[in-house]
Amino acid sequence: MAVGLEVLKHYHPVNGVNIGIAQAGIKYENRNDLVIFELAEGSRVSGVFTLNAFCAAPVQVAKKHLAEGNIRYLVINTGNANAGTGPQGLADALESCTQLAYLTKVQAQQILPFSTGVIGEPLPMDKLLSTLPKALGALTDNAWVTAAEGIMTTDTLPKGYSQQVALTTAGTEQASSQDMINISGISKGAGMIMPNMATMLAYLTTDAVIAQPLLDSMCKELADKSFNRVTVDGDTSTNDSCILVATAKADMEEISSAQDPRYAALFSALLDAFTVLSHAIVRDGEGATKFVTINVEQAASVQEALDVAYTVAHSPLVKTALFACDANWGRILAAVGRAGVKDMVLENIDIYLDDVCIVKNGGRAASYREEAGAAIFAQAEITINIRLGRGDISERVWTTDLSHDYVSINADYRS
């Protein structure tokens, strides 16, 4: 039951990106489970990966290859995560790259491998390797819809984003035709459903011409504002990966620094893509009936703002109250109080549900009426605004409620 998630039917092709899809039968027959991205020579590629100390074999290989630069292919399989597979798993991830490199006449280190699916089982290499030629044969610039479906595991809906954007120059609102760029991307994940069928994956591409160092810093900053701010249950997978590609095929001068007058428009456009694709994962979170923004304001530091936001977002009591449409301000306030922020003063805390003040100076707001809170908690999309009265730092995270279906999905999976 995805919350406010629409399926994208039309994508803008991104000059320099071709996608080929095939059925390898890795876990299920008659299902697209192998996706190859071909990137034009000269593409710049950046990525962020799981912070889980135990990252899967393909993540280890992808990080290493990415550091060497000049990436030309991404190869993604679903049905098997190649995680918890030891030295053989590492050899398998490398072999996928070696074989694809042989077929495409590039070097193995120019290929990034990704896997998602069951952990602890060996990757069926025969099936995977024998299907590479078929996926390569299918390469086209217009396979985004099928690709979004091809990387799904327990997702209930495919997740995509596509926009054509004019990079206006700051202060002018003008853009020459050379500054038109395409941005298209896909993501998968429904929370850390389980290590058996886990992983958030995201592939964002643009034909914009962005210098590699700037792309790297942008990718990290964009992920920190999006994929690193969404949480369903606090669990993070061993395979999480987010890749940003700039093929440099658009007809424009290179953007190499944040001082470039087009930078603000570029950042804003990419942030929109990152935001939509990361929120889609929350909207499709297991058992989700609500899409919830936790917005912490007036913090003294980023860390304390995030500590408060995540403590509220992960509180089972807050999450069950959201599921029950019960505007229980005591649960929110108690979660704020246990976030571990030093010298927090109750009397300085205000809490708003959307724009309705529910807590004022640490107590129930005199103006608050139960009906107003209930009306907001009945909505599918809710913003909880928490003002700490300590400074001027703001952070926000996005999450879901905790429903009976969450327990069912996660408790009944292997039964």
Place this chain on the structure above:
Amino acid sequence: MAVGLEVLKHYHPVNGVNIGIAQAGIKYENRNDLVIFELAEGSRVSGVFTLNAFCAAPVQVAKKHLAEGNIRYLVINTGNANAGTGPQGLADALESCTQLAYLTKVQAQQILPFSTGVIGEPLPMDKLLSTLPKALGALTDNAWVTAAEGIMTTDTLPKGYSQQVALTTAGTEQASSQDMINISGISKGAGMIMPNMATMLAYLTTDAVIAQPLLDSMCKELADKSFNRVTVDGDTSTNDSCILVATAKADMEEISSAQDPRYAALFSALLDAFTVLSHAIVRDGEGATKFVTINVEQAASVQEALDVAYTVAHSPLVKTALFACDANWGRILAAVGRAGVKDMVLENIDIYLDDVCIVKNGGRAASYREEAGAAIFAQAEITINIRLGRGDISERVWTTDLSHDYVSINADYRS
């Protein structure tokens, strides 16, 4: 559905402790909701309180009075937490002490107030104050069974502990008759059910003669090994309090330091009381079908051991797997990996379910058979042993599973 929780029918009176109970009708009629402990002159009292930054009015007053020493009465009401009640709440908590002090001819600061129940509503002072004489009139040394029931809120069962203990001298196994002490105590709580009906309260008493400074350090150490190591859902209440009383009425020489040859036996006896009363809260956790010990060994520090233990204990994926009796080692391993421990090496991790090795060197143990794990996960009591291979520090925490009933209890409460 409490897990392995037995109701205690007989308590040993503790010399110097009388308990009086009455019905004040604070929230419900015909229910004991006011409990007074009378402590003999010369009693030493220590306590630990919630770390939630927003502690309730009675906690603020109790902390202040406790610091002044010479405590003679504890007054506990259920039905109303006097939390989130601002300056009036503080005045009400103080007034309870003042009135009780007037009736008993002690000073107001010799009284510790405690409240548990609904938050955000004013304490019905008329009802509370007018019932104090009745509770005082009922004072007796044999009201423990009724007291354990009188402090319950959403608990399904009363929680008590009582033992007579001979303080043997280390190395001798001998105890003179003077070294016999009584320990009796009660606790309440079923996890942080909700701020509306929250709070873990515990009152442990002994007639042992223990010097105040030693009692203070023991109380903290004992709570750290028990009440501060149990968690149902990670939420902590605004009213949590744990009080340790030593009335000094036993016929024995004072124990004033850990070097006393009787100290080990005293500590061990009190630890048993703290352990049983804290575990009782987990066993009665909302919707609990399992009592789970998370035991982390071979850590490099206490902090990292606790980080791993709590990350596993709070993981909704691990908790739903426990509910489903699914020995899903991948979920446990992934939780270990995201605990934020620096430079953790997957290949050094071993995990045992009770004494069955399920993960060896970071992968599924070759000897592991699914039936063996399933048999253990079918038990009502399970120990998950996690060995990090980094050092020689161990820590353990106790928790429950996450069941449909947890969601129901917490989502349906106000509906």
